[in-house]
Amino acid sequence: MLDQTAVSQIKATLRKSIENNEVAGASFMVIKDGEEIFYHEDGLADRETGRPVERNTIFRLYSMTKPVTATAVMILLERGEIDLFDPVSQYLPGFKNQHAEANGGLVPVEREMNIHDLLDMTCGLVYGGTNAAGQATEALFREIGERLLGEAPLGTVEAMNKLGEGPLAFQPGTSWAYGTSADVLGAIVEVVSGMRFGEFLQKEIFGPLGMKDTGFWLPEEKRGRLVKTYASEQGGMSLFTGNHLGIIHQMDREPAFESGGAGLVSTIDDAAKFTTMLLNQGSLDGIRILRPRTVQYLTSGTLNDRQQPAFDAWHTMSGHSYGNLMRVVTDTKITGILASPGEYGWDGWLGAYFGNFPQEGLTILLMIQKKDAGTTPLTRKLRNIVMSTL
Structure with a gap:
């Protein structure tokens, strides 16, 4: 258990x-040796109606989707269905x-770009920018967005084949850049498994783990639990309702494009089932998702000496490397x-965050919903309080 001083500090922070309008509301959880030792919620899920954040509030994960996608790839790896050095074009001819x-x-x-390059984001794919690769990627996401709610939306495999036709920012394997590789991996899982990416995740991960509120969209009976998103503005916060990166913000229909990089929604309890499974070497409550050696590989990836300098430019990631769609502490x-x-662990564009600490048997989870959040000062403050007690 956390001592009372730490509990008071977390709640006050x-x-x-x-109160400073940095976030509208949040859920925060700490798990030690598989047991929840702290949970706290505060603030509003919907400022306009006064609906509070509750334990079953549903949050958009955005990039916290990526470790789930990496896990799906590892399932295929340990079954012998893929080789990480398979060229991407073997599954997606657009590449x-x-x-x-x-x-x-x-x-x-x-x-050729291979699956290993995608997992480590050393493939040359990016999210945007002024260079040719960035402009081509932005153009594709504009097309996905324009067709998102129409009669002919781009599907996962079709969209990623189009992505492959654009230029890369650098030669595969020679550097690092944060980009769309998890979306490509989702399409590869779809091709290899012969089922939609969301179906694969439900069958192989969400269903077995009992993650009943996690997926790429929400049926009507669950939408009232979906949190609203807010953007910072001078002196306050404003409601944000836009679609982003091909994600339907309202989560009110099954999407044609199931984004392995950003598409999932979940609750803090569902997320905890996934993170606890990883920390428990691939199993939860007797259900095995991955074998221990596979989890060890999944959660310990690092960049090589040629790739690491590009990641080091991310100054708040000092002392980290990157592998298998997650950050890993190295110093x-x-x-x-x-x-x-x-x-x-990893975080998301709207502030969802998890960290797993194998040496301590610890997990820290934070759910917020703020535009352009990522790992926020609040996130670091809360985890520092927890870590200082160990």
Whole structure:
């Protein structure tokens, strides 16, 4: 259990953040050795109606979807259905004959992008930017967005084949950039499994783990639990309702494009089932999702010496490396937070966050819903309080 001083500090820190209009509301959970030792909720899920954040409030995960996608890939790996050095074009022909940026122009790739490149984001795919790769990616997401609610929306595999036709920011394997690789991985899972990505996740992960409120959309009876999203503005917060990265914000229909990089919604309890499964070496309550050796590989990936400098430019990720769609702590002396060697996790665009700490048998989960959030100062403050008690 956390001592009373730490509990009071956590509650006061979260309350101050709400009063300062940094977040509208939040859920925060700490799990130790598989047992919940702390849970707290505060603030509003809907400021307009006064609906509070509750334990079963549903949050958009955005990039906290990525570790789920990496887990799906590992399921295929340990069954012998894929090889991480398979070229992406083996599954998605749009990735054949790619070109990469070099010296202001485009040149043929020196080798094909493979699944391993996608998992480590060393493939040359990006989310946006002024370069050719970024502009092509933004154009694709505009097309996905324009067709999102129409009669002919782009599906997962179709969209990713189109992505493959655009240029890469660099030669596969030579650097690192945060980008769309998890979306491509979702499409590969779809091709290999012969079922829609969401069906695969439900059959292989969500169903077995009892994650009953996790998926790519919400039936009508659950939509009243979906949290509203807010954006910071001078002196306050404003409601945000826009679709982003091909995600239908209202989550009110089954999407054609199931984004392995950003598409899931979940509750804090569902997320805890997934993170506890990983920390428990692949099983939860007698249900095995992955074998222990596979989990160890999944959660310990790092970049090589050629790739790491590009990741080091992300200054709040000092002391970390990256692998299998997650951050991994490599040097606690320079992290800028109280950290643990080998801890891993990820966050999302709207602020969903998890960290697993294998040495301590600890999980920290935070759910907020704020535009452009990622890992916020509030996130770091709360985890520092917890880590200081260990």
